[in-house]
Amino acid sequence: MDPVIVVGAGPVGLALALSLAAQGVPSVVLDEGPGNEEPRAVRTVVLRPETASFVARLGCRAVREEGARWAGLRSMRRGRLVREVAFGEGPAAQPSPVHLAQHALTRGLREALAASGLVRIVTDSRLDGLEQDATGVSAHTSGPGGSWWRGSFAVGCDGARSTVRKLLDIRFTGRTAVERQAVVALRAELPWPGHEVLHRLPPWRAGGDEVTARPLGDGAWRVDWLLPPRAELVTPDALLGRVRDTLAGWCGEVVPYELLDTGVHTVHHRLARRWRVRRAFLAGDAAHLLGALGTQALDEGLRDAQNLAWKLAAAWHHGASEVLLDSYQEERRSAVAARLRAADQSLPILRGGAGVRGWVPGSGRGHDALVTDGHLGRGPLGAAPAYARSPLAPEPAASHLTVGTEPGAPAADVPVTAPDGSAATLWGRLGTGRLLVVLVAPGTAVWDRRHWLTAGVMPALDEAVSGLAQDAELLVAEDYPGAPAHAVLLVRPDGHLVAAFNGVHPADLRAAADACGGGGGAGGAGAEDDGGRPETAERLRPTEVGR
DSSP: OOOEEEEOOSHHHHHHHHHHHHTTOOEEEEOSSOSOOOOOTTOEEEEOHHHHHHHHHTTOTHHHHTOEEOSEEEEEETTEEEEEEEBOOSTTSBOOOEEEEHHHHHHHHHHHHHTTSSEEEEOSOEEEEEEEOSSOEEEEEESTTOOEEEESOEEEOOOTTOHHHHHTTOOEEEEEEEEEEEEEEEEEOOSSTTEEEEEESOSSTTOOSEEEEEEOSTTEEEEEEEOOTTOOOOOHHHHHHHHHHHHHHHHSSOOOEEEEEEEEEEEEEEEESOSEETTEEEOGGGTEEOOGGGOOHHHHHHHHHHHHHHHHHHHHHHOOOHHHHHHHIIIIIHHHHHHHHHHHHHHHHHHSOGGGGGGSTTTHHHHHHHHHHHHHTOHHHHSOOOOTTOTTOOOOOTTBOOOSSOTTSBOOOOEEEOTTSOEEETGGGOSSSOEEEEEEOTTGGGSOHHHHTSSTTHHHHHHHHHTOSSOEEEEEESOOTTOOTTOEEEEOTTSBEEEEESSOOHHHHHHHHHHHTTSSOOSOSOOSOSSSOOOOHHHHOOGGGOO
C-alpha cells in the first residue's frame, strides 16, 4: 500500500509521521520550508504530562534533555498569594508539565525521524493540488522537486493557513484576536525558581491585568503580559518598561537581566467545520486554533496526531471500518469544540470587568481558580479530554465496572509488568497500535512470574486476549485507582480507557475490543468515489516514492 502523505513539518506533522512509523506505516512528509526552524526563544510550548510522554515515546530526546519541569505553580492576585500547587511524582501528586522551546522540540522530532527508516521528508515542496479516488490520494507540489505524490491517505498538518483545508473547501469559522500578549524571554533570578507564576492584577503601573512567568532551562524565563483589547502597537520602550516594572514588583528592585527575545502573540479561536473528507484529514492548527486562558494549542494538536495515527495504521494494515476513521473527527473535534466553548464562556467573566463579577462564586477568588485550573491542566479549560460519547464506546454490559478513570478518559500511568517479566508503565507500552489488557492483581510484584502466569484468573484471561481479533498485549498491575483485585481494564492504543470489567468475561472483552475497532474491518476507506478524478496509482505515483 502507498505511504501516508503528511503535509506540514511542524511538531504535529512530525509527531504523526513518527507515530505511524512506530506502527509500521511509511509516510512522506511534504515540507514547504528548507527543513529547519528559526530559533526563537519566545516561541515555547507547554506539554501536559500525557502529551510529553507521547512525544518522548516517539524518540524525541529534547523532551527529556531540554524540557524544563517545574516545582510548582504560584497564583497571585494584586500583592498576595492566592494559591500554591506543588508538582511532583507519584499517584497522588500533581505532575509537572514540560516547557521547552518549539525549535528544540521540532529539532528533536526531526532527529527521531532520521532514525525511523519509514519516513521521508521532502523539503521545499509546497502543496498546490490534491485529488482523491477510490484507492488513495494524489498530491501535487511545486518547487525544485515539484511532482505528483501518491498516498493511501493525506493529513493536513500545515498550520492556520492550511492549503489542504482550502483545497478541501472546508470552512474555518471562529473569532479573531480574542487575546493578545506581549512576550519576552529573559534570563534573571526571580524569587521563585522553578515555579510558574500567574499574577492577576499586579499592583504596579505597567503590570496590566495579568502577567505570567514560566521557567525555561538555564535560568531563563518566558514572561507574558496580557494586553488590553484593541491595544496600540507595543513599542520597544514600552516593553522594556513592562520588564523593569515587573522585575521591580516581584524582586523589590530591577535585578540584572539578559533580554533574549521579544514578540507579540495574538490568540485566535477557530474550528474547521470538517476534519475528514474521504481519505484526507486535518490536524493541529489546520483544524483548530486556541490558546486563551492557559489552553495549549500544541497539546491539542499532538492529541490529534495520537488519536489519528492508530486509526490510520489500522486502516493501512487491515482496512479499517468507516466508523473507526469517522471517529477521529467525532472524538477530537468534539473535544476541541468543548475546550473552545469553555474558553469563550469564561473570557467575558474573566476579562469583562466588575459588571460580571457575580457570575463566578467567590468573585475574584473564583476567577483566579478558573484561570489557575486552566494552567494546571484541570477542569474544562485544561483537563485531558474524555471520549465518553465516542462511536467506539462498547454497549453497556453487566460485567462493566466503575473505576477511577471514566470510560473514554486517559488511563492512569500505573506501573505494569508484562508476561515476560519486563517492568514498565502503562503509558510506556502505548504507541504500537495494540490494545492493552490490564489485570489488576495485588501481590504479583513479589511473586515469581512462573507462579502467577499459571495461577488464578491469568490463564483464562490469557486465552481470552489471544482470542481477540485485534492485536493486544496482556499486562499486570499491582493496583489501579478505584479498581478492585482481579479487575480487567481494556485500553485503546492511544491510552484511553475502553472499559473495565469485574473479572474475566471473554465475550464482553471481545465485544468491547470489536467496538473499539469500529465494528471490524470492512474493505478499507473511501470505497465510494464521490468526485475525485479517477487517476491510477501507476500514472500519478512518482518513482521516488516507492516503498
